Amino acid sequence: MFQLDLKNGKPIYEQIVDKFKEFIITGVLKPDEKIPSVRDLAKQLTINPNTIQKAYRELEYQGYVYSVQGLGSFTSSPDKILDTNKVDHLKEQINNNICELLYMGFEPDEMEKYIKNILSSWKGGRQND
């Protein structure tokens, strides 16, 4: 299903959590789609089942997946997800990027226009859905 990077110092369960989030956010995994069982994924990735279990618990806690007794785990719909950590992290990234652009001589007016453009095209895309 996906590859993990063992050389990356990041704990493996975090990598699994991040990968699943990415798949859910980008729509590779559709809402209410069944995700592999702990055992299956453990065997597929050759990763300790306890690590997978931990990742699934974290995903459930953050609201990205829900489990149904006897049936397994499923992805949640996007509107049910709120992850404050991630929100903070993304805000910080935006902040860093804006600072860098300003440092490189980007004019604040230009910046505003640029951001407005992104937002309006996103809104347009939403209406077409």
Place this chain on the structure above:
Amino acid sequence: MIEVKNLYKSFNGYPVLTDLNLTVQKGSIYGLVGANGAGKTTLIKHIVGVFKQDKGDILIKGCPIFENTLMKSNVGYISDDLFFFSMYSLKNMSRFYKKVYFSWNQERYQFMLNLFRLDENKRISKFSKGMQKQAALILTMSCMPEVLVLDEPIDGLDPLVRKKVWKMIIEDVSEREISVLISSHNLKELEGICDSIGILNGGRMVIERELDELKSDISKIQVAYKTEFPEELFEKLDVLHHEKRGSVDLFIVKGNRNAIIEMLKNLNPLVLDVLPLTLEEIFIYELGGDGHEIEGILF
């Protein structure tokens, strides 16, 4: 599943293992690491009931293991130095194992034989070292033990075979919830497979933790301030290692990562990078003492 409590062992009056505790839960894969001569193999030989402890308890599923035939039939052990009867082929060995272990699983044996592509009619003594190790793995895992103790199981195996070995172990852990204890120097591979880690040094357990916990507790930090590094921070941080690289300070710090980041951020650093450590780095910093001995080996 495996419990070692206050184990003490000496050879000829010279203590080898002192006040040693270890716990492996059901369905867990435990990585035992340590420098050469730290006592890993001695500890393992106690766990499988080969050595008798001077003091302390060694329990498998709550029962003492020493001279306990019933419990021993539940424990699969692959030692560092393998033993096969001379002139025996893998087929002969499997017949012997079948008689000794009630839980012998012929299907599993056939499956693994095909997986590793060994010739069961060839004499084992004619096998290469790596193939002998595979033969031992096949025999041991076909006994379907509930506890698997592996002393450096993957050393000398090629990457493809190692992958197969891990796959088989993962399968047994997820399907049958067996407990596995592995000693190895291949920390990179242990990192992917173990959920708990015990670091042994000089006959003592230095650290025994869940791997993720261990990794979130220790971080590598690169930080630069406009002026000199604020001295007062040294007192607040549990610094394992400090190095100056030009205007950038490199730290290895113990403690809650977010709290440390907050603390460093408050003083407006120019650069602040926080990186998790690999198991290999943790091993080196924990056993390298105050850092003097390891200077120059590292990164």
